[in-house]
Amino acid sequence: MSTPLQVTARLRVPVTEIDHIRGPLDAPVTIVQYGDFQCPFCGAAHPNLAELLRQRRDTVRLVYRHFPITNLHPYAERAAEVAEAAGRRGRFWEMHDWLYEHQDQLDPVHLSLGVEQLGLLPDEIDAEVDRHTYGDRVRHDFTGGIRSGVNGTPTLFIGDHRHEGGVDLPDLLTAVDATPTPTPTP
Amino acid sequence: MTGPDGLIRPGTPAPDFTLPATPDGRRTGPGQFRGRPVVLAFYPADWSPVCGDQMALYQAAMPEFARYDAVVLGISVDSLWSHRAFAEARGVRFPLLADFEPKGEVTRGYGVYTPQGQAGRALVVVDPAGAVAWSYLSPAEVNPGADGILDALDQLGTGRQVTAR
Known part of the structure; x- marks a missing residue:
């Protein structure tokens, strides 16, 4: 086997309809984020990504995939499974936003309160999460991330390429604006 | 034999060796795991932010390595005591080996000792027979992730050997 000087990580799991997608489905630029709800760096990136989607609303769509690093973040796996349970009810992004906006409240008690705030039934969601109904889904995201070269959180892929720059808004705008977009078909 | x-x-x-390892301080090394693939993850230092990410990431990825029955060993020139605190802080449960005395001897044997007196950020996959199957040197500031390791393990075709074990 060869030893290239530098491996360029590429997204190996294409975006499909099972993904959580925010923004226009036919947006020319797709950002795939691998994130961990308890990761402070993901928390810091969250408002920047939201603002990016606002400023480039016709250009960019965001895909969110789970990458809980549970040895660092004991609440991350449960948070991811709760987001999936909300997603089953069409509320993934609301739950996603709540989680990133309440990163100091991810313990089970406060998490249930968050679920309730969204108007979902905590008992129902807790039961599903306790059965790990969505464990395979979260694992599937994680495994695909590892195979694609996710090396921490947040890791972003812009198009198929791992984004090596920062996640401040100017960095993100620069990266998105430099991404070649397909010529629209007439 | 080494590359440029x-x-x-x-x-x-793969040069065999044993080094003191967390969590219990007993010596361990690749030769103890013949018949299984061994991943040697050399890294510059405990506590530098990138390292923490890399070792914490490999802990999180352990179920993927387990599918190949692979053993993962982290190696730096830090002392066992530093390794122990670092492993505890990052939830790392696989062995971190201390190439501390004589300093960097094993790291030199693999050709990754740097002029700064640390290990380079290098990955070496040793096949079940003890030969180097894949090696990769990452820029020190870049966490190389696990995709290259898993690709190398795929190439070994160890899936079949796992069932035989």
């Missing part, structure tokens, strides 16, 4: 960057090359027998 000094790193040990595929096809070379």
Whole structure:
């Protein structure tokens, strides 16, 4: 086997309809984020990504995939499974936003309160999460991330390429604006 | 045999060694795991932010390595005591080996000792027979992730050997 000087990580799991997608489905630029709800760096990136989607609303769509690093973040796996349970009810992004906006409240008690705030039934969601109904889904995201070269959180892929720059808004705008977009078909 | 960057090359027998390891301080090394693939993850230092990410990431990825029955060993020139605190802080449960005395001896044997007196950020996959199957030197500031390791393990075709074990 060869030893290239530098491996360029590429997204190996294409975006499909099972993904959580925010923004226009036919947006020319797709950002795939691998994130961990308890990761402070993901928390810091969250408002920047939201603002990016606002400023480039016709250009960019965001895909969110789970990458809980549970040895660092004991609440991350449960948070991811709760987001999936909300997603089953069409509320993934609301739950996603709540989680990133309440990163100091991810313990089970406060998490249930968050679920309730969204108007979902905590008992129902807790039961599903306790059965790990969505464990395979979260694992599937994680495994695909590892195979694609996710090396921490947040890791972003812009198009198929791992984004090596920062996640401040100017960095993100620069990266998105430099991404070649397909010529629209007439 | 080493490549232009000094790193040990595929096809070379992996130099055997044992070093003190967390969590219990007993010595361990690749030779104790013949019959299984061994991943040697050399890294510059405990506590530097990138390292923390890399070792914490490999802990999180352990179920993927387990599918190949692979053993993962982290190696730096830090002392066992530093390793122990670092492993505890990052939830790392696989062995971190202390190439501390004589300093960097094992790291030199794999061609990844740097002029700064640390290990380079190098990955070496040793096949079940003890030969280097894949090696990769990452820029020190870049966490190389696990995709290259898993690809190398795929190439070994160890899936079949796992069932035989």
